[in-house]
Amino acid sequence: MAELPIDSGDDVVRVRQHVRAAAAGSGLSLVDQTKLVTAASELARNALVHGGGGSARVEVATSATGRTGIRITFTDAGPGIADLDLALTDGWTTGDGLGLGLSGARRLVDEFELVSKPGAGTSVVVAKWSR
Amino acid sequence: MERVPILKIGRTLFVSIQIDLQDQTVVQLQEDLADELVASRATGVIIDITGVEIVDSFIGRMLATIGSISRLFDAETVLVGMRPAVAITLVELGLYLEGVRTALNAEQGLRLLNGRS
Numbered sequence: 571m572a573e574l575p576i577d578s579g580d581d582v583v584r585v586r587q588h589v590r591a592a593a594a595g596s597g598l599s600l601v602d603q604t605k606l607v608t609a610a611s612e613l614a615r616n617a618l619v620h621g622g623g624g625s626a627r628v629e630v631a632t633s634a635t636g637r638t639g640i641r642i643t644f645t646d647a648g649p650g651i652a653d654l655d656l657a658l659t660d661g662w663t664t665g666d667g668l669g670l671g672l673s674g675a676r677r678l679v680d681e682f683e684l685v686s687k688p689g690a691g692t693s694v695v696v697a698k699w700s701r
Numbered sequence: 702m703e704r705v706p707i708l709k710i711g712r713t714l715f716v717s718i719q720i721d722l723q724d725q726t727v728v729q730l731q732e733d734l735a736d737e738l739v740a741s742r743a744t745g746v747i748i749d750i751t752g753v754e755i756v757d758s759f760i761g762r763m764l765a766t767i768g769s770i771s772r773l774f775d776a777e778t779v780l781v782g783m784r785p786a787v788a789i790t791l792v793e794l795g796l797y798l799e800g801v802r803t804a805l806n807a808e809q810g811l812r813l814l815n816g817r818s
Contacts, residue, residue, distance in 0.1 A: 579702075579723040586755065587721065604755055604786035608794065611757040615724070660795060670758040674794035 571629040576617045576646075585614040585626045592628050592640050597700045606640060606698040609675040613644045613694050616671055621646025621692055631697060639680070639699035646693075651686040658684070705730045707737050713814060714741065714776075715807070717749040727763040734767055738774040745814035746771050749807055751782030761796040768801035779803065779810040 572592075574585050589610040593603040610626070617624035624646030631641040651657045660673045676682040679696040686692035702725050708715040714737055716730065734746065748764065750756070756764070768778040780803045783791075791798070804810035 579725050583721045583723050590754065601786045601789050604784075604790045605793065608755045608757050608790050611755060615757070615759060670795050674758055674796070677793050677795070678790065 571627065574626045574628065575623075576614050576625055576644075577623040578618070582611065582614045582618060585628075586611050588628055589626075589640065589642060592630065593698065596630050596638055596640050598639060598698060599701065602698055602700070605678040606642075606696075609678040609696055609698075610642055612671040612675040613642075613696065616694075617644050617646040617648075617692075621648030624648070624691075633680070633697070633699045637699035637701075639697055641681075641695065641697040644694045644696075645691065647691040650688045650690050650692055651684075652688045654684060654686060702726055702729070704733070707733055709737070709741050709743060712741075712743050713745040713747060713811065714738065714743045715747050715749070717752070719752045722753065722760055724759055727760055731763055731767050731770065735770050735774070738771055738776055744776050745811075746776055746778040747807055747810045747814070748778065748780050749782045750780060750787070751784070751806075753784070753787065756783075756787050756791055756796075758794060758796055761791060761794075761798060765798050765800045768798075772800075777802065777814060779813050781805065781807050781810040 575581055586607050590607050593606050627643040629641050632638055656662055658673050680699050681697040683695040703720050705718055771778045778801050780801050804813050
């Protein structure tokens with residue numbers, strides 16, 4: 571298990587590299603590794619840009635059906651998200667992006683859990699399991 | 702921050718991305734390419750992403766923007782060398798890179814540019 575800071579663009583790259591190594595080591599296929607790393611990149615950027623920085627915890631885990639994989643928990647202490655359904659809608663954006671970050675990341679992983687409240691920060695837990 | 706080099710061969714600008722792209726690096730590349738398009742009067746841009754392990758929504762949007770910017774300078778952009786896993790992921794992410802043409806490799810990309818009337 572590793573806890574990585576997300577306080578700069580370089581940190582986002584380091585999270586991607588760490589997730590790639592962990593995903594390869596846990597037996598995910600190349601396509602699944604790429605999907606997980608891409609999702610991690612979106613969520614790490616969100617934590618940096620919208621959450622004002624945060625962290626990513628990367629761990630090897632086992633699914634309810636016994637498949638191995640990687641679970642990543644992104645946490646930030648930012649302003650939080652007022653309307654979760656809206657934030658998860660394709661194309662909805664706070665202004666500068668395409669609005670695919672959060673909704674796209676959800677499509678790329680097997681498990682996705684978003685907890686956020688205005689003023690209480692945001693945490694996103696994602697997991698990808700080997701087939 | 703690392704910088705992506707731009708090579709000029711004939712009337713084509715070649716960019717080969719060999720590093721892990723930080724957001725700021727892609728923004729810088731976009732600006733460098735716009736400057737280079739004006740200075741060199743190139744008519745084509747080939748961006749080789751053979752070495753790129755992931756393209757997320759930000760990087761993808763920047764690549765598409767580079768395509769739109771180069772068109773304003775009467776140049777066409779071709780994205781070459783996309784890895785299969787990256788292509789699958791991009792489509793699932795919902796990103797279709799409108800505005801940039803793609804080719805399997807640099808050679809095919811050059812052929813595409815040269816066939817342009």
